[in-house]
Amino acid sequence: MNYPASIAAAEPLEARARVSFGVTAEAFTLDVDLELPGQGVTAFFGPSGCGKTTLLRAIAGLEHPDPGRVRVGGDTWQDDGAGIWLPTHKRPLGYVFQEASLFSHLSVQGNLDFGLKRVPTSERRIALDQAIELLGIGHLLYRRPAQLSGGERQRVAIARALASSPRLLLMDEPLAALDAARKTELLPYFERLQRELALPILYVSHSLDEVVRLAAHLVLLKSGRVLAAGSTGNLLTRLDLPFALGENASAVIEGELAGIDTDWGLLQVRFGGGMIQCVPVGGSRPRQVGESLRLRILARDVSLTLSPAPDTSILNVLPAVVKSLTEDGTSQTLVTLDSGGTTLLARVTRKSASMLQLAVGQRVFAQVKGVAILD
Numbered sequence: 524m525n526y527p528a529s530i531a532a533a534e535p536l537e538a539r540a541r542v543s544f545g546v547t548a549e550a551f552t553l554d555v556d557l558e559l560p561g562q563g564v565t566a567f568f569g570p571s572g573c574g575k576t577t578l579l580r581a582i583a584g585l586e587h588p589d590p591g592r593v594r595v596g597g598d599t600w601q602d603d604g605a606g607i608w609l610p611t612h613k614r615p616l617g618y619v620f621q622e623a624s625l626f627s628h629l630s631v632q633g634n635l636d637f638g639l640k641r642v643p644t645s646e647r648r649i650a651l652d653q654a655i656e657l658l659g660i661g662h663l664l665y666r667r668p669a670q671l672s673g674g675e676r677q678r679v680a681i682a683r684a685l686a687s688s689p690r691l692l693l694m695d696e697p698l699a700a701l702d703a704a705r706k707t708e709l710l711p712y713f714e715r716l717q718r719e720l721a722l723p724i725l726y727v728s729h730s731l732d733e734v735v736r737l738a739a740h741l742v743l744l745k746s747g748r749v750l751a752a753g754s755t756g757n758l759l760t761r762l763d764l765p766f767a768l769g770e771n772a773s774a775v776i777e778g779e780l781a782g783i784d785t786d787w788g789l790l791q792v793r794f795g796g797g798m799i800q801c802v803p804v805g806g807s808r809p810r811q812v813g814e815s816l817r818l819r820i821l822a823r824d825v826s827l828t829l830s831p832a833p834d835t836s837i838l839n840v841l842p843a844v845v846k847s848l849t850e851d852g853t854s855q856t857l858v859t860l861d862s863g864g865t866t867l868l869a870r871v872t873r874k875s876a877s878m879l880q881l882a883v884g885q886r887v888f889a890q891v892k893g894v895a896i897l898d
């Protein structure tokens with residue numbers, strides 16, 4: 524896409540916001556001070572009512588934080604100290620909601636033109652046909668919103684947001700209103716957005732799977748405060764946060780495509796702990812050696828041995844060191860492992876942990892049964 528390198532998000536996004544509603548026992552206060560990557564997807568995650576939407580609205584200028592400071596792509600949208608407050612319509616942002624709010628009396632093309640008209644030609648950083656191509660809606664341009672599926676409507680809403688050449692894309696549960704099949708259909712488009720657009724995307728979701736798949740960075744909110752913020756991989760494996768002990772506990776590996784094994788149809792991904800071979804599943808796009816890849820490994824898909832088994836169908840056996848052992852109070856033990864600087868999780872039975880006499884600092888081999896490619 525034609526976002527110039529200067530906007531290519533070298534500048535982090537800053538959001539300091541305090542917003543209070545009500546004065547009774549029901550009162551709610553959002554109080555955050557965040558510095559976020561200026562590129563890629565950052566997810567806001569947390570229980571219902573923790574302030575995710577309020578935070579997006581504060582950044583958009585739909586709430587007036589006091590105090591507040593918002594900086595995006597090197598521009599200041601709010602700074603109380605300097606007396607700066609840009610109203611929402613002056614902030615170059617796109618806002619995508621759960622329900623696509625398209626104009627029903629206009630065709631798809633008419634809706635897109637509306638987004639385009641908001642921006643003077645000199646400030647256009649994205650061409651309409653690029654937005655159309657990116658969201659795969661070229662064949663829908665003459666339809667009315669009522670003639671679109673829910674997923675198509677959402678793709679048009681995103682293309683319309685992009686047509687206004689935003690420097691920031693805000694997405695508030697954009698998949699929540701869609702059924703599972705439509706969600707699966709839409710996810711690759713979201714992945715394209717973050718891969719091909721050099722702008723930050725702030726993404727609110729209730730679905731941890733969605734967050735892990737799309738967001739390299741995560742902000743965990745609780746009761747209006749930031750409980751934790753950082754790379755998704757780091758937060759997922761932290762034992763003081765709710766993810767690691769959950770049913771779908773997992774680790775994320777940041778690696779690089781080292782080779783493509785065409786004989787066996789496998790991708791070879793190198794990371795700090797060695798090499799992982801994985802099956803390029805789903806509608807995988809063509810891959811290039813050297814590109815970055817994120818992999819997800821569920822704790823329940825990792826078993827441990829003290830020496831590599833000679834006869835096994837498991838391709839990925841990674842040397843690792845035990846970092847911690849946490850019993851869940853029943854029959855399971857969660858083992859955190861260091862594999863060349865990357866944290867992996869393994870869930871084994873308490874009995875197995877006892878039989879292997881697992882201890883912190885011990886060298887083991889992690890047998891990885893399943894690997895999912897995230898982008």
Ligand SMILES: Nc1ncnc2c1ncn2[C@@H]1O[C@H](COP(=O)(O)OP(=O)(O)OP(=O)(O)O)[C@@H](O)[C@H]1O
Pocket residue numbers: 544545551569570571572573574575576577578
């Ligand atoms: N305009 C308002 N006036 C009063 N209270 C509000 C207002 N907007 C939000 N709240 C309250 O602020 C709190 C945070 O709401 P918010 O919508 O930001 O939460 P959320 O994390 O996005 O929730 P959900 O996941 O359910 O969408 C809630 O307790 C909500 O009731």
